[in-house]
Amino acid sequence: MEAKIKAFMDEVKARNGHEPEFIQAVQEVAETVIPYIAKHDIYNGKNILLRMVEPERLISFRVAWVDDEGEIHVNRGYRIQMNSAIGPYKGGLRFHPTVNASVLKFLAFEQVFKNSLTTLPMGGGKGGSDFDPKGKSDDEVMRFCHAFMTELCRHIGPNTDVPAGDIGVGAREIGFLFGMYKKIRNEFTGVLTGKGLSWGGSLIRPEATGYGTVYFADSMLKTQGKSFEGKKVVISGSGNVAQYAAEKVLQLGGKVLTLSDSGGYIYDKDGINEEKLAYVMDLKNNRRGRISDYVAKYPSAEFRKGETPWKVACDIALPCATQNELNGDDAAQLIKNGCIAVAEGANMPSTPEAIHAFHDAKILFAPGKASNAGGVATSGLEMSQNSLRISWTREEVDQRLKGIMSDIHDACIEYGKEDGGYCNYVKGANIAGFVKVADAMLAQGVI
Numbered sequence: 179m180e181a182k183i184k185a186f187m188d189e190v191k192a193r194n195g196h197e198p199e200f201i202q203a204v205q206e207v208a209e210t211v212i213p214y215i216a217k218h219d220i221y222n223g224k225n226i227l228l229r230m231v232e233p234e235r236l237i238s239f240r241v242a243w244v245d246d247e248g249e250i251h252v253n254r255g256y257r258i259q260m261n262s263a264i265g266p267y268k269g270g271l272r273f274h275p276t277v278n279a280s281v282l283k284f285l286a287f288e289q290v291f292k293n294s295l296t297t298l299p300m301g302g303g304k305g306g307s308d309f310d311p312k313g314k315s316d317d318e319v320m321r322f323c324h325a326f327m328t329e330l331c332r333h334i335g336p337n338t339d340v341p342a343g344d345i346g347v348g349a350r351e352i353g354f355l356f357g358m359y360k361k362i363r364n365e366f367t368g369v370l371t372g373k374g375l376s377w378g379g380s381l382i383r384p385e386a387t388g389y390g391t392v393y394f395a396d397s398m399l400k401t402q403g404k405s406f407e408g409k410k411v412v413i414s415g416s417g418n419v420a421q422y423a424a425e426k427v428l429q430l431g432g433k434v435l436t437l438s439d440s441g442g443y444i445y446d447k448d449g450i451n452e453e454k455l456a457y458v459m460d461l462k463n464n465r466r467g468r469i470s471d472y473v474a475k476y477p478s479a480e481f482r483k484g485e486t487p488w489k490v491a492c493d494i495a496l497p498c499a500t501q502n503e504l505n506g507d508d509a510a511q512l513i514k515n516g517c518i519a520v521a522e523g524a525n526m527p528s529t530p531e532a533i534h535a536f537h538d539a540k541i542l543f544a545p546g547k548a549s550n551a552g553g554v555a556t557s558g559l560e561m562s563q564n565s566l567r568i569s570w571t572r573e574e575v576d577q578r579l580k581g582i583m584s585d586i587h588d589a590c591i592e593y594g595k596e597d598g599g600y601c602n603y604v605k606g607a608n609i610a611g612f613v614k615v616a617d618a619m620l621a622q623g624v625i
């Protein structure tokens with residue numbers, strides 16, 4: 179089996195050698211899915227996984243825009259249309275200086291499995307730009323988004339490809355992107371998700387990724403008769419996912435000790451309660467400030483510059499910032515401090531070494547493609563509401579989100595439970611996600 183996996187990865191590396199994040203994501207899937215394929219005749223000899231690692235379409239384009247001083251800037255825009263076997267391409271747009279083809283291909287690849295796990299009919303895609311919205315005025319962000327959509331609009335549509343937000347793309351950016359799509363195409367349609375409530379958005383979509391991550395972690399804890407009640411929780415990030423993960427942890431009786439951004443993390447030993455979280459939401463979403471500002475408002479908290487929060491002793495860790503933010507040493511520290519569960523709100527935040535450490539220690543570990551799938555699942559619910567031209571209530575969407583997260587948890591258990599009872603959720607998510615897409619690809623022939 180080792181030889182088979184190596185031969186497969188050699189071929190992937192030969193074609194994508196300069197794309198480390200993409201290779202990392204594929205390696206993790208290959209290690210769990212190739213042994214499964216070997217035991218199931220219908221997939222043998224079809225090169226399904228090799229077809230799945232090649233994007234159906236990779237679009238790259240120039241985005242030229244003018245800043246407030248009249249200076250012209252050029253960024254690179256992308257859309258990776260990875261796999262459409264089970265539905266239109268679906269996945270977020272990331273605006274961040276680290277964006278490149280490797281990062282977006284890893285995200286698009288993960289998205290294929292994640293979207294399959296949601297049980298909704300969505301293929302996988304991802305896109306974005308190396309544009310950095312940080313420090314830009316609202317007008318500059320608007321001009322960039324309009325320029326970006328001027329090209330992207332040719333490649334997307336409600337039955338073709340439906341983008342949404344990700345790092346650096348929130349409600350403000352989705353509004354500007356939607357406005358330009360509508361103007362150019364002269365149609366009001368559900369072409370993006372994460373829209374404002376008065377123009378086609380869904381209740382609970384802003385909360386969905388963070389809430390879903392905590393629902394998934396709660397399901398994992400329940401398998402051991404445990405819950406969030408009274409648990410110390412360490413969270414990284416302070417953006418969309420981190421904020422609503424923190425909100426749900428508080429609702430379930432947990433104590434949130436940390437939040438972070440790329441400048442460092444804040445540690446509040448008294449806990450970040452609802453009032454403090456409301457301050458963070460205003461700071462980040464309206465004033466667009468830094469997490470370090472928290473200690474000026476709440477001086478009993480500490481700001482630890484340039485560090486990640488994994489040294490803080492906790493029961494549960496929720497990495498909700500970015501890829502590879504939690505390495506093998508961090509994992510060892512968490513385990514040493516008695517951490518019992520890790521659920522990824524971000525995409526691929528744990529390095530392979532960290533994941534091996536969690537598995538070796540047999541602690542509960544949920545990979546992002548399972549635990550953060552609530553965001554895209556609720557985007558799928560937004561698409562359904564747009565098609566039906568109706569709006570479901572907050573309670574109705576939340577109930578559906580809970581149901582979907584519980585079904586994903588069950589699917590991971592079905593495919594990931596090992597002898598001795600430990601559930602390898604990475605294996606479970608990869609195989610459960612693979613089966614549905616692979617079966618659709620088999621049915622559709624070699625295309």
Ligand SMILES: NC(=O)C1=CN([C@@H]2O[C@H](COP(=O)(O)OP(=O)(O)OC[C@H]3O[C@@H](n4cnc5c(N)ncnc54)[C@H](OP(=O)(O)O)[C@@H]3O)[C@@H](O)[C@H]2O)C=CC1
Binds near residue numbers: 387501
């Ligand atoms: N939004 C969604 O619905 C979904 C998001 N995700 C994933 O969740 C993660 C967070 O996304 P989201 O909350 O939407 O994004 P936001 O832009 O709202 O927030 C991102 C947060 O992560 C921090 N961050 C970004 N890059 C780094 C870095 N290199 N080092 C340390 N901190 C960093 C940011 O800090 P700073 O402001 O300093 O950059 C910010 O606090 C991403 O991995 C994303 O792919 C997954 C599923 C759905």
Ligand SMILES: O=C(O)CCC(=O)C(=O)O
Binds near residue numbers: 343553
């Ligand atoms: O809501 C969506 O379509 C995309 C969410 C996303 O980008 C993700 O799940 O990583």
